[in-house]
Amino acid sequence: MKGKLILEDGSVFYGQLLSPCQAVGEVVFNTGMTGYQEILTDPSYCGQIVTLTYPLIGNYGVAAIFDQSRKSYVRGLIVSELCFHPSNWRAEGSLIDYLRSRNIPCLYNVDTRAVTRRIRAQGAMKGIIVPADAPEDAIKRLLEAPAETDVVSEVTTERIYRMPNSGPRVVVVDYGVKQNILNSLSRIGCDLTIVPATTSAEDILILDPDGVFLSNGPGDPKAVPYAIKTVRKLIGRKPIFGICLGHQLLALAMGGNTYKLKFGHRGSNHPVKDMFTGRVTITSQNHGYAVDEQSLADLDVIVTHRAVNDGTVEGLRHKTLPIFSVQYHPEAAPGPDDNTYLFKEFLALLRGGK
Template sequence: MSVRTCLVLENGSIYNGKGFGYPAPLPRDLEPGTPSFSNAGEVVFNTAMVGYHEVLTDPSYTGQIITMTYPHMGNYGHLDDWNESGPLGEDCQDSSSCDPRPVKAAGFVLRSLYRGPVPKGRITLDEYLNRHEIPGITDVDTRRLTLEIRDGGAVNAVLVRPENPALGLSPDEINMISSYLESFPGMLGRNLVRDVGTSLKFSRSRPLEGSYAGMRLALYDCGTKANIIRELEKLGCEITVYPSDSSARDILNGKHHGVLVSNGPGDPQVLQDQIATVKGLIGNMPVFGICLGHQLIAEALGARTYKMKFGHHGINHPVRDERTKKVFVTSQNHGFAVDEKTLPSGTQVWFRNANDLSIEGIRNDELSVLTAQFHPESAPGPYDSHWIFQAFLDAVPREAWAEPA
């Protein structure tokens, strides 16, 4: 039976609904000064109509509560094969070497939850979130919530259950919640990379077939999505994954042909160790960055990033290639962007958001640097941006990696 649940924003707004998944905590159970990866986080809206499972398991959503603008979710259930939660399973030497949380989001906010049967072999969205101790809330006015975020910006929030469901939250409970949210860290200035990805270097052992068979790539894991690895392997690349605390020397000693700096959560400006690593790689091998990787590369080149009002989250964002002027559909999940005014000489805007004109990718041909703020490994187009992986791999001289004919 659904239990009355509330989403409370730090600005005082309260959204009432019905709980699903794992039960939200009572206000008296909240501990101020103790951040959690469940129940609380920055609330953002996502405009995707499908793909809720990929959204929930994306490491870039660590520290965030997601509200879906599409009104109905859950109708096709859950299957582990869809996970985007990064290197897991046989890639980890033990349970402590990778982030063990399949669900990265701190909470899920819906207008309507599907509660009917799902295809054989799958489980319901309700059961999936309950299994991984993540609370959800349904029957919420998500249109009102989305407009509030759009107009006022993304804010911290928490999911809770009133002590007395019939009466709702009492003044004392609201005070407890306010104290908790006052002490909860904002996304600006928050380092979350240490909480995702692998903590040990490992190599993927896969049959290598494809146009780029023989190319050895380093993947600098700041919270990578699993599909990034899948797409590179489809092209024939041999992947070695490095944890986010690796140095440039660690990666250069691997004698790779190129490096991909992955996506990930949090504020790029505070990741000074990772920026230093990327700076040490640029100029020594071709470098490609996705999402957070794009931001880290920009910082390493001397540019600056800033926090957006509510970010870009969804699978229907139009992006323009500034070289060809072609517009294509992309999947996006980011709350920070690169300040165009700070781009150094020799670095050009490669991609631009067709809605707000923010930077969606940069390139420096002299240094063999390419980036994409969006996610070319996703398939909203469905294949509009897969070519970007090949553009990066083509930056590696063929004679450097291909076997003699």
């Protein structure tokens, strides 16, 4: 079935629809060469239509071990060439069947280079995926539908659950946490209690953790004021480590500010410089907002990491308190495990706090 992507600026891109469906969301692009299943199940993509810049998608199939959450949260997927016959020793099925069984709208045979260039020039924007013969009134209704705001409430856990271990007790505030982050914390021995994003600071402290982890998640950090309030109350009470959205919420809670990037950082090939060692590592990233460095000038924090491509803030550390955060995903190793040391640093803070 023929289909099309329509951006809110009027741009139209044609392709083939895998299934007769439609999608509405913010259209973004990801530059990773692999990891399509992780992208589909990363809660940080909630509310978004993801364009993959790598031309061939689905060639190594899918496997349950690569899922990062209980379901897919993307609103749609746009690819150039979709592989119908995967080949990999770990493949348990095809991406085609995966998309169909989960009702994920997919538009393929698209000029993804043109889509990406448009987003880079105009910025991430709302878009829709519809059949090529969709009536104009239906297209208009979809484009005029209000944008989602608090998408964290859609992806957070509904109940408290545990991943027991023998090490320090850590409360993970789930704003849309990826399974591999939980696995990374568990791997270093942390006894994890995962709580919903709306959990108050008081209820977190009642659990008497040795530290608090602020997870990744989707959307604008300012759209979840309850989370900022909670983090503000936790500062100075427990060691804190934040990743991605958790990093942004921590900056806001300490008095900083955030802003929306033109087209965000999404991919597994983003260079980040450690400002202390001068070392550059390749990181996996997925965010559309960043911390405003000027807003940190009078705060007791220092910038520890910086994006090589555009100079944006990629890491913070409090000058006196056991608090630090990074904007990228150290658990999502795009090859070498160069950034997993951050989990060990958190473990050191937890033991020091005890």
